[in-house]
Amino acid sequence: MTKQHDDRPDFTPYDGPAGGWGSMRSLADIVPREKNVAVTTAELVRQNKPDGFMCVSCAWSKPYPPNPAEFCENGAKATAWEITSQRVTPDFFRAHTLSELRSWSDYRLEEAGRLTHPMRYDRATDRYVVAPWEEAFAAIGARLKSLAPRSVVFYASGRASLETSYMYQLMARLYGNQNLPDSSNMCHESTSVGLKAAIGVPVGTTTLEDFDHTDCILHFGQNVATNSPRMLHQLRAVHKRGAQIIVFNPLRERGLERFTDPQNPIEMATRSETPIATQYHQVKAGGDLAAMMGIAKWVIENGHVDHDFVAAHTHDYAAFEARARATGWDEIERESGLTRAALEQAAEAYARSKATMAIYGMGLTQHVKGVDNVRMLVNLLLLRGNIGKPGAGVCPVRGHSNVQGQRTVGITEKTELAPVEKLKELYGFDPPTEKGLDTVEACAGVIDGTVKAFVSLGGNFVRAAPETELLEEGWANLDLSVQIATKLNRSHLIPAAGETWLLPCLGRIERDLQASGPQRVTMEDSTSVIHPSLGKVDPASPHLLSEPAIVAGIAKALLPPNPAIDWDAWVGDYALVRDEIAKAIPHFFARFNERLREEKGGFWKGNKAAERVFETESGKAEFLVPEVLNATGFTDSDGRYRLLTLRSNDQFNTTIYGYSDRFRGINGTRQVVLMNRDDIARAGLTAGAKVTLASDAGDNHERRVGDLIVVEYDVPPGCIAAYYPECNPLIALAHHAEESHVPAAKSVPVRIVA
Structure with missing residues (x-):
């Protein structure tokens, strides 16, 4: 049984593997707790299936054909959590003020259940009160019209569909705004910047098929058992083929050590385990740059560079080689926290491999030198030609289930990443071209008062962002806070000085019935595959609207009519939105609706770098010459x-x-x-x-x-x-x-x- 927060803490080491009976017991705890056992059990059969719904948790890729049970422990928790039978009704808010609710834990707030009605904050009573949708849209539109567009932030959490995301970014740009930060700014923006500079694309180059061909995986800063447990099936298969899995991570994480497949009856019955890592190196936090330099130094000095690839496809190798040769092992050992012998062991295994994948997470990206970390990992791959061939490439593991896809369809503060010229052509307006606010800049604007309004498409921004204390103080001075959500969280409890609106939406697992019938939506996984998703569960409340309907409602109240845009028609048939996406971004989404029907396992949007076409200034993949080997941005001292x-x-x-x-x-x-x-x-x-x-x-x-x-x-x-x-x-x-x-x-x- 899972201990809850009011129990006496217990610190007993766990000896079991990832997966196995531990996962089964965890599910046996949470599913009954959400009081919707029959519906949850039925929906788990549909999870991550071509005719089902895409998991609302992580963005890891989905195999085709799928496994009989294509969900993990955390994905099943997310499903049970979303389709819980518990509700946050108007009676709940009559019983609890926001001041009281701010004393609740994150767990208790969301455990209260699904939101059921659109709500407006009433300062006189310190409570949310019911307001009709029409009133909400009119008030939000009027308030936004009264503000300078550049003082407004339109945030997206990373779970909204491609259809909703396209409509959301279009609404913001029609308003005159591209302050469109999202959760990528908090986690993988270092990937977008680093990979774009190094290989010309802002995303990874690998697909699930590469796991079948790789000889070696370099795995940095990513806790697979917690953050993307379904990947354990691919890692297990790689290990069983005899390939190397070399892990660099400060903590020894169980999923990177050993795994019991819950779908394997023999393993479950015998409690047998599959080792995962063939080498495990506990690098210091921020020491990955030095560890990678150590591997590169050994590869270069021992004659294992693929000089044909380097000459044909890369730029600035000579400068990087000189830096690697000049770097001393004493510096590498000090900054990485690893011994020369350990790094040479990893380098030897890498040098023997004919095809190597590099998997990483926020253990690389969330550092002051996070972009350098990403680019140094690309350096390692380039040394031996490990970009653009089967079983090789870079594999960043994304978090939210559609955070990568949101960026693909235009949720970005950067003009160069959005299809602004196509938007101008299609809808007859001049989109803003100056850079918008990213997450850090949005926080600074809330704190210093230059941001006047914050519209949040999902997420828990106040809780997720840094500088919590000052951010909450600034949030209370906003003119407008609009929160589109399924459940209650901390960000909903910091009312703005002006208006605060809480708008409940349908969840992805729920039936979305519009004018043309039941609607499906789409999202992009970590490997750039586009998947459809169809919800079938009864909505948590008849008063909920879909995310596209909420975006359209705000847009109609905010913007003048545009003959090229029929918001109501788009809400009535999401296929029309997909047609618009195909027009705006044809290189990825040509024949969007047709491909969804034809390719049952989803379709890969393509990747130039995976074809060894590098859209960089030099036309080649770029080596980075790092200035320092400490990614933390500060020096160690006594007591720090x-x-x-x-x-x-x-x-x-x-x-x-x-x-x-x-x-x-x-x-x-x-x-x-x-x-x-x-x-x-x-x-x-x-x-x-x-x-x-x-x-x-x-x-x-x-x-x-x-x-x-x-x-x-x-x-x-x-x-x-x-x-x-x-x-x-x-x-x-x-x-x-x-x-x-x-x-x-x-x-x-x-x-x-x-």
């Missing part, structure tokens, strides 16, 4: 630690499903800090002591998170770990990746206060 924030096993982003982090043996609490045994002793602490973490960002603003229990854990010396989003208040807004502005949440400078 590198804090990396992480998720638990009972969590997806800011959604907390429970208080069991099974793999780490932490139950009943999230108020912990994981520390190396020697660091605990050096700090004069003992396991179980309560401490406060204080930001050591070097500015004058005090940031603290207290009441954290010290837990002894296998973490590299000088590094500590604690949960996201609880420790977001420690992240200074200025502590972000230099080029991408991703908050550097994987190496935050902090001190411990006993």
Whole structure:
């Protein structure tokens, strides 16, 4: 049974594998708790199937044909969580003020259930009260008309469909605005910037088929068992073929060590396990640059460079080679926290491989030198020609289920990534061309008052973003806050000084019945495959609208009529929106509707770099010559630690499903800090002591998170770990990746206060 937050915390190491009976017991806990067992069980059969719905959790790719059960533990939790029978009705808000609800935990807020009615905040009673949809749209439109467009932010969380996302970005640009940050700004913008500069595309180059051909996987900074558990099936198959899986990660994560396949009766019956990593290197937080330089140095100095590929397809190799040869092993060992022998072992395995994939997550992107991390990983691949051939390439693992797709259809603050010329041609207007606000810049605008309104298409922005205390203070001064959501969260409880609206929408698993009949939507997975999704569950309330209908309702109230746009027709038939996407972005979406019908497993949108066509300034893949090997952006000193924030096993982003982090043996609490045994002793602490973490960002603003229990854990010396989003208040807004502005949440400078 999953311990909840009011239980006495328990810290008992977990000896089991990822998957297996532990996953089964976890599902046996959450599904009955959401009080909709029969419906959830039936829907899990449809999850991630061509005629079913795409998981509302992670963006990992879906095989075709699918497995009988094409869902993981966390995906099943997300489904149960979304189609819960519990409801947040007007009676709920009559019983609870927002002041009271702000004292609730993240878990308790969402566990209350699905929102059922459109609501307006009433300051006199400090409560949400029911308001008709027509009133909501009219009021939002009128307020936005009264504001300068550039003072408004249109945020998207990463779960909205391609259809909704296209309509949303079009509405913003017609309004005169491209302040369109999304959750990519918080996690993988370092990928978009780094890969675009290095190989000419902002996304990965691999597909699921590459797992069948790879000889070696370099795996950096990604906890597969928590963040994308279905990938364990591909990793298991790779290991069983005898290929190498070389892991670099500060913590030893169970899913990267061993796995029992819940769909394998023999493994379940015998409790047998498949090892995953063939090598496991616990690199220091922020030390990946140095580790990769060590591997590159060995490959170069021992004659394993593919010089034919390098000469034909890359630029600036000579400068990188000189930097690698000149870098000393003492610096590499000091900055990586790994020995020369360990890095040479990894390099030898890499050199033997004929086809290597590089998989990574936010352990690379969320650092001050996050873009350099991404580009250094590309350097490694380029050295041996591992771009553009079967079994090789770069594989960034995205989080939200359509965050990559949202960017593809125009949700971006960057003009060069949006189809603005096509939008101008199709709809007869002049889209804005100046750069809009990204997440960090939007936070700064809320804090300093230059942002006057915030419209949020899903998500929990206040909780997910850094600089929590100042952000909440600034949020309370907004003229307008509009939150489109399925469940209650912290961002809904900070009312604006002007108007605050809470607009409940249909979930992806629910039946979306419009004028032309039941509607399906589409999304893009981590490997650039476009999938359809059809919901069939009865809506949580008859008062819900679909996301496209909500966007259209705001657009009609905000914008003058446009003869090229029929918002009502688009809401009545999402196929019409897909036709518009095909016109605006033909190189990816030509024959969009036809391809959805023809290609049952979804269709790959294509990737020039995977064909060794590099759309960079030089026309070739670019080597990066890094200036430093420490990605943290700060230097170590006595008493300063590198804090990396992480998720638990009972969590997806800011959604907390429970208080069991099974793999780490932490139950009943999230108020912990994981520390190396020697660091605990050096700090004069003992396991179980309560401490406060204080930001050591070097500015004058005090940031603290207290009441954290010290837990002894296998973490590299000088590094500590604690949960996201609880420790977001420690992240200074200025502590972000230099080029991408991703908050550097994987190496935050902090001190411990006993």
